[in-house]
Amino acid sequence: MSKGIGSLLPVLPSYWAFRNIGGRGKLPLNFTLSLLYACNSRCKTCNVYERKVRIFSVEEYDRTLATVGRVPYWFTLSGGEPFIRKDIVEIVKVVYERCRPKIINIPHNGTFPDTTAGKVEAMAMACPESEIIINVSLDELGHKHDEIRQTKDNFELATRTFNSLKALDVPNLTVGIHTVISKFNVDNFPAIYRGLTAMGPDSYITEIAEERDELQTLGTGITPTLDQYGRAIDFLLSQVRNKKFEGVARITQSFRLEYYKLAKQAVGLRQQTTSCYAGFASCQISPDGEVWPCCIRGESAGSLRENGYDFPAIWHGERMEAIRRSIRNRECACPLANASYTNIMLSPVALAKAGLNYAKLSVTAMLERGADGEGAEGIGGGDPRGGSGAARS
Numbered sequence: 490m491s492k493g494i495g496s497l498l499p500v501l502p503s504y505w506a507f508r509n510i511g512g513r514g515k516l517p518l519n520f521t522l523s524l525l526y527a528c529n530s531r532c533k534t535c536n537v538y539e540r541k542v543r544i545f546s547v548e549e550y551d552r553t554l555a556t557v558g559r560v561p562y563w564f565t566l567s568g569g570e571p572f573i574r575k576d577i578v579e580i581v582k583v584v585y586e587r588c589r590p591k592i593i594n595i596p597h598n599g600t601f602p603d604t605t606a607g608k609v610e611a612m613a614m615a616c617p618e619s620e621i622i623i624n625v626s627l628d629e630l631g632h633k634h635d636e637i638r639q640t641k642d643n644f645e646l647a648t649r650t651f652n653s654l655k656a657l658d659v660p661n662l663t664v665g666i667h668t669v670i671s672k673f674n675v676d677n678f679p680a681i682y683r684g685l686t687a688m689g690p691d692s693y694i695t696e697i698a699e700e701r702d703e704l705q706t707l708g709t710g711i712t713p714t715l716d717q718y719g720r721a722i723d724f725l726l727s728q729v730r731n732k733k734f735e736g737v738a739r740i741t742q743s744f745r746l747e748y749y750k751l752a753k754q755a756v757g758l759r760q761q762t763t764s765c766y767a768g769f770a771s772c773q774i775s776p777d778g779e780v781w782p783c784c785i786r787g788e789s790a791g792s793l794r795e796n797g798y799d800f801p802a803i804w805h806g807e808r809m810e811a812i813r814r815s816i817r818n819r820e821c822a823c824p825l826a827n828a829s830y831t832n833i834m835l836s837p838v839a840l841a842k843a844g845l846n847y848a849k850l851s852v853t854a855m856l857e858r859g860a861d862g863e864g865a866e867g868i869g870g871g872d873p874r875g876g877s878g879a880a881r882s
C-alpha cells in the first residue's frame with residue numbers, strides 16, 4: 490500500500506463509482522491467488538488441507554494474468570502453505586511479468602528454514618519494482634505455538650526461518666509476523682505481542698480466527714468471544730498509539746489502527762461497517778481457478794479453465810454481477826483484513842479517520858523526539874494489510 494501509493498489514488502474514484510453508481514467497472518486492484526490447499530501444519534484454526542483439487546500450473550497462471558495486465562496494485566499468494574509449491578518462485582515471476590504489482594504479499598508457516606530465504610531472495614531479485622512481503626505466522630510463544638499448530642518444533646523452525654529472512658540484504662523485502670487471534674491464544678495476547686515484537690519484525694499484524702467454509706472450520710468454535718477479542722484489540726491499539734513511527738511506517742499504522750477498530754465492530758455487529766468492495770476492487774482465485782469475490786463467501790463467478798483463462802470475461806459476467814448485487818445489498822459481513830484495507834481506502838469516512846490517526850501519531854512522534862532525541866523507527870513498515878487473505882499459513 491505504502492509503495493507508490495500516489496499511483497493508486499487517481500483510480501480510487503472509479504472503484505467508488507463502480508460500486509455506488511454502477512457501470513462496467515475496472516478489473517480488481519487487489520488479487521489473492523490461493524495457490525494450493527495442501528499444508529504441512531495441522532493448525533487448530535484451519536482444516537483447509539483436507540480439500541483436494543487439481544491446482545493451477547504456472548502456465549495456467551500465465552495465461553490468466555495475461556488477460557489481466559497491469560491493473561492490480563497488490564497480490565497476495567496464499568494457501569494452504571504457499572512454500573510447499575516447488576514452483577512458487579516461477580509463479581511470482583509470472584505475476585510480476587504480467588501485472589507489475591507494487592506489492593506481492595505471501596504468508597508462510599516458516600517450517601522450511603533451509604530453503605525459504607533462498608527462494609525469497611530470488612523472488613525479490615526478479616521483481617525489483619515490487620515490494621515482497623513475507624509474513625511469518627506465529628500464534629504463540631515456544632511450545633504453545635506448536636500446540637496450536639499441532640506441528641512438532643514449529644516455533645523453533647519458524648524462528649529460524651524468520652531470522653534467515655531478516656538476515657537477507659535485499660532492499661525490496663519486508664519481513665513481518667502475523668498472528669491469528671483465536672480462542673486458543675486470545676487471553677495471552679499481551680504476552681504474545683510483547684514476545685513476538687521483541688523479535689524485531691518489520692511489521693506485526695493480526696487477524697481473528699473465523700469459521701469459514703473455505704477453511705472447513707464451520708462449527709468448530711475457534712473464534713474468540715467479542716469480549717475476549719475486544720480486550721486483545723484494545724491492548725493492541727494502545728500499543729500502536731503509544732509507539733513512535735516515522736515515514737512510511739506512520740502511514741501504514743494509521744490504516745491498521747482503523748482496521749482494528751472496524752474489525753472489532755464487524756465481529757460485534759455482524760454487518761458491513763464500511764461498504765465492502767470485494768467483487769468490485771478485490772477478488773480471489775481458488776487453487777483450481779474459480780473466481781471468487783473473497784474467501785469468506787467462496788462463491789464462484791466462473792471457472793477460468795472453463796472460460797479459456799479469460800479473467801475479464803468472468804469478472805464482467807452475469808454471475809459476478811449477481812454476487813455484486815448481494816454484496817452491495819450488504820447480505821454478508823466479516824472482518825477479513827485483506828478486503829478491509831481496500832475498503833478503508835475506498836470509504837471517505839474511514840480514510841478521513843486514517844488521516845486523523847496519522848496526525849495523532851505525528852504528534853506522538855514529535856513529543857517523543859522532543860523528549861529523547863531522534864530514535865529508531867517502531868514496528869510497522871511495509872504494507873498495512875498483509876493479512877493472510879485466506880488460509881492460515
Ligand code: SF4
Pocket residue numbers: 761765766767782783784785786816821822823824825828
Ligand atoms: S463483507 Fe466479507 S464476506 Fe462479504 S464480500 Fe466483503 S469480504 Fe466477502
